Amino acid sequence: MTMSPYNRDQLEAITMIRRYMGELKRGQMSQIKRKIESYLGFRADAAEFQKKYFSALCTQKCFTSQTSACCGREGIATFFADMVINLFLSSDEEIDSLSQTLIHDSGGLNCVYLTDTGCLWRLKPIVCEMFLCQHAKDTVLGGDVNLQLQWEKLCQREKRYTWPSRPVLFDDLERLFIKKGYDSPLMYFHQSPGLLRVKAQWKNKKN
Numbered sequence: 001m002t003m004s005p006y007n008r009d010q011l012e013a014i015t016m017i018r019r020y021m022g023e024l025k026r027g028q029m030s031q032i033k034r035k036i037e038s039y040l041g042f043r044a045d046a047a048e049f050q051k052k053y054f055s056a057l058c059t060q061k062c063f064t065s066q067t068s069a070c071c072g073r074e075g076i077a078t079f080f081a082d083m084v085i086n087l088f089l090s091s092d093e094e095i096d097s098l099s100q101t102l103i104h105d106s107g108g109l110n111c112v113y114l115t116d117t118g119c120l121w122r123l124k125p126i127v128c129e130m131f132l133c134q135h136a137k138d139t140v141l142g143g144d145v146n147l148q149l150q151w152e153k154l155c156q157r158e159k160r161y162t163w164p165s166r167p168v169l170f171d172d173l174e175r176l177f178i179k180k181g182y183d184s185p186l187m188y189f190h191q192s193p194g195l196l197r198v199k200a201q202w203k204n205k206k207n
Helices: 005-023 026-035 037-053 055-064 080-089 092-103 126-130 134-141 145-162 169-179 193-206
Strands: none
Touching (some): 005 080, 005 169, 026 037, 037 055, 037 126, 080 169, 134 145, 145 169
């Protein structure tokens, strides 16, 4: 079975991150865990908001009916930093499961990581956490100003880690690996024309 370019890029990222992690000393591992601590706090708050207000609707509308627009095959843009953080939180067995799933992917309409029991990631990609379809927004947020404000605050918090108009975590994590000679198509903060333009604009303002 020929592996798709999407699966190949994902598997290569997992392999290099795992290799990098194996080279780190305990103190270096602790430094990275401290670096992502604030982000994990944000993710916990975002997950709680989603669970409280959207879980029932999204499960019925998309997951149960298997008509999900947000978990479509090869439609999930995973950042390299997403993968780094997830693997740092995952056991060897969980990482093995991700790799084997990519290798033995049998196809289908849904994301390769989506199983009958949910997502295989310990901490799913940020685009998955923060995506809300228009139906979900209209049904849950529509007319509720307080909930709209809560969601907007979460979206602003997300940008502190993922929008490089200032130094952000996702850019920093990519840089750690680049300094060690690693490269991946998932390193969008160093390869995406759009994100590079945002970084350049920030640097011009700074100067």
